[in-house]
Amino acid sequence: MSVLEQDAQQEALAALSRFRGAFYDCLNGREDALFELTDALLCTDGPVKTLVDLALASEHRRGHGALYGGLNKGRLDIDRLRRTITGMPLPKAADGRLVLAVDVSPWLRPDAATCPDRSFCHTYGRGDAKHQMIPGWPYSIVAALETGRTSWTAILDAVRLEPGTDLAAVTTGQVREVVERLIAAGQWHQGDLQILVVLDSGYDAPRIAHLLGGLPVQVLGRLRSDRVRRRSTPPRVYDPKGGRPPKHGGEFIFGDPNTWGTEQAVTVTDTRLYGKATAQAWDRLHLRLTRRAAWLDHDGPLPIIEGTVIRLAVEHLPSGGVNKPVWLWWSGTNATAEDVNRCWHSFLRRFDVEHTFRMLKQTLGWTKPRLRSSAAADRWTWLVIAAHTQLRLARPLAVDLRRPWEKKTEPNKLAPARVRRGFRNLHTKVLAPARAPQPPRPGPGRPPGPKNRRPATRHDVGRVLATGEAYARPAHHKKGTKPRRTR
Incomplete structure (x- = not known):
């Protein structure tokens, strides 16, 4: 490898570490769980099928409860993350x-x-x-x-x-x-x-x-x-x-x-x-x-x-x-x-x-989680975007780990999925600011009691009238009311 190639790789490695540090600073709540969830998204083998499978990756050192807790109750400064991504090298x-x-x-x-x-x-x-x-x-x-x-x-x-x-x-x-x-x-x-x-x-x-x-x-x-x-x-x-x-x-x-x-x-x-x-x-x-x-x-x-x-x-x-x-x-x-x-x-x-879009959905599993809150969906969306940005920054550093039936490709022309295949080897060389998890303590378990008698609120799909007002279901269409007589 020539001196110019070594300098280019060192610069790319520094840019990737700089983005990872800035991304960690954008996480204001449950930052360690969210950061390791993003690492698991990058380092797991194969396409993401379910969200809970990411807790089995070695890069995710916490349990599956921390995974869901980070998505549902974590905090992410989206505006700061937008500015961070904009400041990175762009094509x-x-x-x-x-x-x-x-x-x-x-x-x-x-x-x-x-x-x-x-x-x-x-x-x-x-x-x-x-x-x-x-x-x-x-x-x-x-x-x-x-x-x-x-x-x-x-x-x-x-x-x-x-x-x-x-x-x-x-x-x-x-x-x-x-x-x-x-x-x-x-x-x-x-x-x-x-x-x-x-x-x-x-x-x-x-x-x-x-x-x-x-x-x-x-x-x-x-x-x-x-x-x-x-x-x-x-x-x-x-x-x-x-x-x-x-x-x-x-x-x-x-x-x-x-x-x-x-x-x-x-x-x-x-x-x-x-x-x-x-x-x-x-x-x-x-x-x-x-x-x-x-x-x-x-x-x-x-x-x-x-x-x-x-x-x-x-x-x-x-x-x-x-x-x-x-x-x-x-x-x-x-x-x-x-x-x-x-x-x-x-x-x-x-x-x-x-x-x-195909990469986000089929490989990174953007639309796989069955989240209830729209705020959690926005949080997961930006985690996927942060993962995709790291793949783009790691493009000059990736090594082609091709399958026997795949064609040889130059390192600088690898597709995003093939760059992700070798990201686990780069994970040990870049900045990892997430703290180690605390030793777990056994909890008391779920106390016995009656089943949940408060079902979740159900929402109609958003519909807006031509006047700009929200659509409201007529009274005779609501459950428990008698149908209106038409003749």
Whole structure:
């Protein structure tokens, strides 16, 4: 090993130890139990199937009672942990730009009637027309993306969506706080390239771009293929008949090529997976807003939010599915060929966050615990994020412990699950601030007595009416009341 490689590993080891010490300082109650629970999450063999199995790991020196006690009654300074994660080294795009992906991942709890704050989560089925709304806890997650084909992302924030919340408003506030923390941590300086925020089709990208005004960010979102946009306001021409001048230009209908006109920029790229990829861009298109839904209470005249519409078409899909063009909206204007290529490449990199969700759920067992309290669920979510951050920092230190049937991989290109496989060997080299447990004392045991006659309170899934008020079950639907006579 060369001297440069040794220095890089020493620096990575120091960064990992520094984060572990800062993470321990963020734990204000039951800190030793919560810290060792995170170590057990990192060092246990195989995927996490149940929460109590983590108490059997050698890194968890306490009993299973301390495990549940830490999650239910422990305290975690989430704001301080957010700032700590933001201060760690973050991945960037090829041009040195920070690229953030925002998406919602649900923690499904369909049978947990005693859990409060549940909402209806949109899930995708395996068959056609199998989209369902299942009760659970949806979490909005912001992650930093890196360049190239990879399954690594840096999770920066996670917020549980309350029932009836405005997704665009919550996303705007979340992204604004993340950007402000990035600036405060020195991850972005005046004169750097603007931060790119990538959204999927479920977000109102123009509205989010309007609400994020004043920040050094650009918004890139996906649009449905049946949308209509308007061109810029045409120059005012004297009309002898009078009348109000037009506020919007001609229509740009996604499904009608006759309305597209001349493109602002066109790029053609040969790709390995999709064949020839053609991207067309049209400048200064906007949506004609009306005073309804989110703009109902807007003060003053409705804004005109102009941007660039990009149409991406490829020759074929690797899966052999239906080949349809992808429509994107970018908040920037006067796009060049380099801007168009960067936008659609960044949108493809957004799917890396799906690999992160799969890692959190299938390997780290994020949604495996059957916790009753939503506060305990938030606490466990941030423990999983802290574990994932440690895996990312340990990426340069990991050794490939591959199975006989697995292909050889370079150490710096290991997937998160394979880095976790060798984390137990790194655990002895990094800082471990948790104190040793005290000698246990045998308790008196559970005293004999009657069974629990106070069942837990049951909560309905959060539903909100169009007026913004919480849904209340009608009196004739409540248990123990007679049905209303209808005839």
